[in-house]
Amino acid sequence: MTTEDLHDRTAEVLDQLCALIRQFAVNGAEHDAVRASAESVRRALVAAQLPFTIQLFSDAVLRDRCAMALELEGLRRCQQLVGALARFRAQEIAFDESVTLEALIEFGAALFGAGHKGSTKLPTLCGIRVSPAGRLASSGSPSDDPARDVFLNRHLERLCHEATQLTLEPSRPWNWEIGRALARRIERGLAFGVTASGRVFETAALPWTRARRIVGAAQHVGTVLARLQISPLTQRAATHAMLVLAAYGLRERSGIPFHEAARAAAPLLLAISRQGEEHEAVDCEPDPHRLRVCALVSEAIKLDGKTAPTLPLVPLLHVAYELERRRVPSDAAVTLTVVDLQAWLADSLGQDVHAGWGRAWLSALGLIPVGSHVLADGRLGVVMGPSKTGDPWHPKVLVGGQIVVPTQPITIHSPLGMTPWAKPTG
Secondary structure, three states, X not given: OOHHHHHHHHHHHHHHHXXXXXXXXXXXXXXXXXXXXXXXXXXXXXXXXXXXEEEEOXXXXXXXXXXXXXXXXXXXXXXXXXXXXXXXXXXXXXXXXXXXXXXXXXXXXXXXXXXXXXXXXXXXXXXXXXXXXXXXXOOOXXXXXXXXXXXXXXXXXXXXXXXXXXXXXXXXXXXXXXXXXXHHHHHHHHHOOHHHHHHHHHHOXXXXXXXXXXXXXXXXXXXXXXXXXXXXXXXXXXXXXXXXXXXXXXXXXXXOOHHHHHHHHHHHHHOOOOOOOHHHHHHOOOOHHHHHHHHHHHHHOOOOOOOOOOOOOHHHHHHXXXXXXXXXXXXOOXXXXXXXXXXXXXXXXXXXXXXXXXXXXXXXXXXXXOOOEEEEOOEEEEEEEOOOOOOXXXXXXXEOOEXXXXXXOOEXXXXXXXXXXXXXXX
């Protein structure tokens, strides 16, 4: 069984635990529904392969100290468990093979009492141990939390896997279900930390496949809009529209022009699957989110130099698309880093791309973007995030397996062999 399968089954355990607590609230401890719910928890535990531990925090859930990629709704449901465990001054639940049905019923009653009655007494339970669980080593900043980086790496792997389904048939109608789920997952990852998400995306040991570039283009859009604190509905629509354009446009190594991608995508957004299944027909009914996405993609066609789009977000989509289109040049067997793309964008403002949105992207990343290759005190390293001082020339850098703050100003160094860029004087 894969780690992803184990985590999915562990998520089912958490859902069943929450359902057990609800049964105590609705029916009382003696009702048959409580016992039936406890039996469901027991089955879920067996399916999740006992023994194991679950660590529950307000911003992450881990199984055996490995972060789980929960959806936002799943993490919200777990907050009930987080709050109840806090009454016992604990964050970890350990289950072993000896866990009994009666122990689960007692455990559910204790969790219900802690969450609704303020009880702080936890009985001794067969096969269940509740205890404090210190966070993994962290310097205090959420973006430096190793558990968060583990989660975001797995999150990126899952995003790329799901985005692969959008690359199979370029003439196939757009899959709104997958697109909407991907947009929400990207939003979820950015909610864990824009800086951390950008760092993981740029440094993850994954091939630069078409799926990863599709995810990257959408994440660029989400990063800028999250920094600007644009409404979640607008962020989700723009991210989804970017997924559409990248999926239909980044078909070759270098991709096709932005407006051509929009022209290819627009009719497929409105097409109905030929299978004609009932659930697909229902899914094709218009809704506000779908209309926003269609409007953005339709307006993107106007970026052909003949007319100007009326929706102000379209030029941002163009910036994000061009960044990933140029990630893998057609005339060289290389993959550009974020520093290389930053240099290209800075030189293209007001010419190849919109000046305002281009500057917004540069500003969102900072002067020295996370994931940049740099020389720090004479050694090659990767920027992991800002230091406590906020000095862009003295950030946190991963060098030789350790995160350090260099004593001397860093110099940006492209791994493509370009001349290092020194800190400007004056």
